[in-house]
Amino acid sequence: MNAITTLQPADVLALQRSSFRRKGVPSLAERRSDLSRLRTALIANRSKIEAAINSDFGHRSRHETGIMELAGLIFGIDYLRSRLPRMMRPEKRHVALHMRFGSARVQYQPLGVVGVMAPWNYPVYLALMPLVTAVAAGNRVMLKPSEFTPKTNALVENILETVFPTDQVAVVNGDASVGMTFSALPFDHLIFTGSTPVGRKVMQAASQHLVPVTLELGGKSPVIIEKGHPLDHASAGIVYGKLISGGQTCIAPDYALVHEDDLQTFLAAYDAAVVSAYPDGPSGDDYTWILNDRHLTRLTGLLTDARDKGATVRLMGREGRGAHPRAMRPTVVLGVTDDMTIAREEIFGPILPVFTYRTIEEAIEFVDARPRPLALYYYGRDKAAQRKVLDGTVSGNVTINGTILHIAQDDLPFGGVGASGIGAYHGIEGFRRLSHAKGIYEQGRWNGSTLLRPPFGKMAERIIGFVLR
Template sequence: MNMAVEHSPLSPLQQLLHSQRSQYLSMPAPSYESRVTKLKQLKQSLLQNQQEIVTALNNDYGHRSENDTVISDIMPCINNINYTLKNLKAWMKPSKRHAGLLLSPSKVTVQYQPLGVVGIIVPWNFPVMLSIGPLITAIAAGNRAMLKMSEFTPHINQVLRDLLAQVFDQNEVALVEGEADVAAQFSALPFDHILFTGSTVVGRHVMRAAAENLTPVTLELGGKSPAIIAPDMPIETAVERLIFGKCLNAGQICVAPDYVLCPEDKIAEFIQAYQARFNKMYPDFDSNPDYGNIINDRQFERLTKVIDDAKAKGATVISASTGRVTSGKRKLATQLMTNVNADMLVMQDEIFGPILPIIGYQSVDEAIGYVNQRDRPLALYILSFDGKTQNNILHHTHSGGVCINDTVFHVAADDAPFGGIGPSGMGHYHGKEGFLTFSHAKTVLNSGKINSGILVHPPYGTVIQKMLMKFFLR
């Protein structure tokens, strides 16, 4: 008896993935020329829509510094495209490997093949850099992509939708919007790879959903990135080097310094120097256009709760500016905290905002021990001009990346991988490592007319086989 098999109708997301995968299978190896053309068109579209991007992000935040947007969202994408165009031909070239005497005269190469369709899950803090950045590398590797944007950035989402439509059709690159339910459906799709940028908590959900399909994931998470000020470092210089990384986008950055480890006898000096530098960078703070808002009421209330919790449990809170917040606005200067402890919310999860705990130490080894007793961070910042101190901290700590005498700018290094470790992430992208992440490294063994493999065929025990065993098992 024949029984009809009923198939559940595909959801819109499943239909989109199915369509992209079908198109990929019809053209599984885009040429170098076609990839370059798309990247150049994407670059022009970004440049032509620069003002629209600035305006949209300003609308999403209530206020966001134009220069913050240009420096941290637009410029990295342009630099990324330029760097990729310069290096793509070399990345795509198959690499020759040694077959070894056992497999001679066969030849071995590794070919870099597109994975297929990549899912990119984008957070709200840098929605251009963290969507277009991975997309650049995915396109360079020959893939198609679906982008899940944050529901908290509707204005920039629309600009990016229009911008991408100028270059790609839906079967090449598609932008998806929606709240948590859509994000859950998206991460459960059987992509060929998922790249997620966001919190460690949500990252666990994404990895769990991807595991159902055995989909490989790259997780760019966060965590509590420490800045260690060594005893040799002048405090004013230390503040000058780290303050930009804490104030950019009002500290809403996964690699922002999350807390400072400072020599105990220099904490008061650090606070004074930070306040002086902050007010020099952002005079008339309440009306200063160079400092952005907290993105929405939900995030502002979360940060307020963290501050109130710390105060209630004995922390001292000192604003870097004259006030904590301007009435009616979500504008929050750096809130410096001392006397913090592990029971406070501020020391339990990534802060992701303009709050900076300062923890005193008596020796560099004590500071190293403090870092190592906690989850491995996405970034670690060493503020010291002493080579031995630098190497001591480098060799005795683990982190996704390191800046010495600077903060956050290591993310802008196009020719180096970016990624976390443990709870701060897994896998890498940026540069060549990003191309490899979005490619399948396929080993190809090519044997010609001479077939040395026949020498090991049964029946076993021939004189030649005995000689081979004796030669190679030594």
């Protein structure tokens, strides 16, 4: 059993910080070896991971786990391993003419100990992708997973124990109170993935020690469908992004903006796409349940509030025989107004509000009137309209003519903006986010700046006059 079971989080931090000082910066070979061993352990435990997540959710498709949790993580590890030599290499920088015999460079060095606070919706990928990025950058890591996925957490901890010693990687389990204690530790960097309200508390706690944070939050990510775009194509992509993992995805489309002339056609196409993807309805093996009764109650409350205030709620797809109560049927909501809770809160379930617009400018204005989303999706082939949307909106990332696939691009940064997050990881940006960019100037044997040392005389006056002419 890992020593973490007998140590308090502050003690583990002290142990890892001491190890970091004592052992120094890990070499390229050590980092690549760590990533390779973790990769091997994850693949060896694939069936156990699928079973653990399925148990925590009540039911989640093993294919979804394989695709969304493990495949993305393996691709991310492979990306980091192959590009680490280039990432770790010092960067040459420009040197002013009068100092040209010297050289300037930026060297990326590990920060020290990185804290990672992971959510429950993708309890392997969103816990371990920040972790492997931190390890690739040469850091120690303390991981605090969500208490809502206990079986997955136990398995992840067991896997990590076989790969890393406690003074390099450790898991801290516990409820929300442990999470707040964790977020107040004096880490060298803290990564939090979760809701915006909790993110505010985490940032406030971290500020007590001036700990820099990366916050991957959520928000209401829109999908805009261009007038006249083939709605069977758009609906199939939206169903995939909206209903995978039962809609419990931070970058899932939260609402759709459809041209007013296309509304009825879209509703029919969306219903057909739901049937095509889930022919057995919510009782099918491929359909993921809502995590627990608490989250189901929140989702049904959103629908009740919207219906009571005048919205129209439409069930989509087939009912399915004997579906579990937490296998929530896909739903579309029409007539949503700003006084409804569903218009303000991130949905995190298989519910899709649909709004109409008349011009693309009106759609852009609708998005811009709300907090900046973690993701934005656009369906359409009109390049001018695409450019208007891209230039006129601010969001984390964008997928055009698809949904959620930007997160699978290893060489793109992933992160939010404003209420949807601070900072980004994945790609070279992730490595640099969890490194210190140390600027180094190495002075040459001759340097023009020596002419500007006291005692000042006519030469200094001429040089200053020339530079400031």
